[in-house]
Amino acid sequence: MQKEDFYTLIVYALMFVIALFIAFQVVQPALIKLSIDGGDQYVFTSIVIVAGVLINVVLFELGHIFGALLGGYRILSTNFFGLCIYRTSKGWKLGFRSFQGLTGETRILAKKASASPRLYLFGPSLLVLIEFAVAVLISFLAPNTTMIHHVALIISGVGFLLLVHNIMPFKLDTLTDGYYFVMLSKKVNVEAYNELIRIESLIFEEKPITDIKVFDQITTLTSRVNLFKIYQYIDEKDYENATKLIDLLIVNRKELEVEIISRAYAQKLYIILLTKPKEEADKFWFEDMAGKERKFISNDLSMESLRPYLLYNGLVTKSESECEFVINRVAKALKRMTDNHRRLIEISLFKDAYERVVQENPNWSLPPLNF
Numbered sequence: 001m002q003k004e005d006f007y008t009l010i011v012y013a014l015m016f017v018i019a020l021f022i023a024f025q026v027v028q029p030a031l032i033k034l035s036i037d038g039g040d041q042y043v044f045t046s047i048v049i050v051a052g053v054l055i056n057v058v059l060f061e062l063g064h065i066f067g068a069l070l071g072g073y074r075i076l077s078t079n080f081f082g083l084c085i086y087r088t089s090k091g092w093k094l095g096f097r098s099f100q101g102l103t104g105e106t107r108i109l110a111k112k113a114s115a116s117p118r119l120y121l122f123g124p125s126l127l128v129l130i131e132f133a134v135a136v137l138i139s140f141l142a143p144n145t146t147m148i149h150h151v152a153l154i155i156s157g158v159g160f161l162l163l164v165h166n167i168m169p170f171k172l173d174t175l176t177d178g179y180y181f182v183m184l185s186k187k188v189n190v191e192a193y194n195e196l197i198r199i200e201s202l203i204f205e206e207k208p209i210t211d212i213k214v215f216d217q218i219t220t221l222t223s224r225v226n227l228f229k230i231y232q233y234i235d236e237k238d239y240e241n242a243t244k245l246i247d248l249l250i251v252n253r254k255e256l257e258v259e260i261i262s263r264a265y266a267q268k269l270y271i272i273l274l275t276k277p278k279e280e281a282d283k284f285w286f287e288d289m290a291g292k293e294r295k296f297i298s299n300d301l302s303m304e305s306l307r308p309y310l311l312y313n314g315l316v317t318k319s320e321s322e323c324e325f326v327i328n329r330v331a332k333a334l335k336r337m338t339d340n341h342r343r344l345i346e347i348s349l350f351k352d353a354y355e356r357v358v359q360e361n362p363n364w365s366l367p368p369l370n371f
Helices: 003-033 039-071 118-141 147-166 177-183 187-204 220-235 239-251 258-275 278-288 291-299 303-315 320-336 340-360
Strands: 073-080 083-088 091-096 104-110
Touching (some): 003 039, 039 073, 039 118, 073 187, 104 187, 118 177, 220 258, 220 340, 239 258, 258 278, 303 320, 303 340, 320 340
Antiparallel strands (some): 083 091
8 A cells, every 4th residue: 555545544534533523513413403304304414515515615716716816826727526617818718627636626827937836725724714713603693593503514514624635734645735835845846836837737728848847956846847857858769868867866766756756767667678688677677676666667557657567578578468458558548648748649659669569579469559
């Protein structure tokens, strides 16, 4: 189990405990005080909880919007459970789009180099705390036999539940505001964060990624930017500069997440397989890479990992079954990609790797590529 998976389980367990507390200490007393019986209990509870979720999701994204504008950013889109309001060259549009986050996402772009994302990240927490304060005030002013007394407490309780997930200072199944907020204590991470959201905005707008910054100081955020540059070098067959940047990440691997360093190792393995004898690739796989990195690459559902893993099993280990396993995962990996320009490049690179494996093993019966 990876560290972020463990943290995710702990956080969701904590949220479950909080949800139980809200159910028994807030919702149940409301049903008793308001004399709601039978099937009406479920109707009342469902309506208030759904309303609480919707209200707080809107509050979260409004917090992001106001914080971003105050911090010097331009709003590109705001997403509520997939319903997205997004900016185009012809104005604002409404549609359904995927999002990264628990309930929604607001995409931004820095207007200036000095833009600070801290207000953008802290905005949702501030609005939920204000909501909680208002709910407490209402509960004191309104008698506990009135609907507004209990509805205010339930809605603020739902907000607090969502806030717990959002402020966690480590990586979960989604990247939280708290996770980013802690990292932004370093100045270089602010610069890297702004570069990352610039790259993500280009992906979102389906434009090619150009002029990627390279960072010599390695952190989790700067390494994510550097990975984009590594992929660009590989696309251009500039293996020398790609290797230099990969080696910089490897030297600082103790500072990085398994996902980042493993994908960096995967790119170096790919370059070795293309430019050096097979024996060097085998030595690199077993001597330079740790077991956790080998395991990550062999299970990673990304084209960036599938490409070198196919080559390694086709040229070095000569495992027909493992190559078939990789090929059968390609369609799903491509579906997960959000960068259409990168998708086309990865298709081309994977085809080249596939053809090389087929030429090396003419007696194999590998499944055809089905992109």
